[in-house]
Amino acid sequence: DAKTTQPTSMDCAEGRAANLPCNHSTISGNEYVYWYRQIHSQGPQYIIHGLKNNETNEMASLIITEDRKSSTLILPHATLRDTAVYYCIVRVAYMDSNYQLIWGAGTKLIIKP
């Protein structure tokens, strides 16, 4: 089972910041939080990941609470092309040195003009 909880859907106005919340209250100390998105009929696209510090890259920012039980993905200036399903995933240790991502239902983000 997925270890994260996300809202089913969200709307955001074009040009505004989109803030996508995620709860992962059972996260372990060495588990990372990953964010991916999937545009309709395409493969998932990696966005960002983090352990406990806030992270920023050219696509987004990731804010992780101090207790690590929740996080927020921020798309600073949403465009219509950001409409997608956004998945917040806690990495699960898998097969010794490998790891796997357990996918939940994600948040369908709709950017409106």
Add this chain to the structure above:
Amino acid sequence: GAVVSQHPSRVICKSGTSVKIECRSLDFQATTMFWYRQFPKQSLMLMATSNEGSKATYEQGVEKDKFLINHASLTLSTLTVTSAHPEDSSFYICSAREGRYNSPLHFGNGTRLTVT
């Protein structure tokens, strides 16, 4: 950034035939690749883990004789759906990890399989 290429993007086949899907890491070597299946309006489900030079590891409930996986090189893994049936119609996606343990997975663009 790392690119994973998947081919074909779309295939229609008749019931009883076999279909091969290729997954290539274009600019990095991937000792491990993963195969997923996604039904409409559902999330990704891991089918198997493909390891270069060894047998794939299948998730519970996935028939290894039906979904043949070959990871012949560090840049290529193939999934063959044998004796396909309409219920095998789905969106199949591969992924690969570049480098270190904490590196993100990169995904192909998926293959839409329709079995008639």
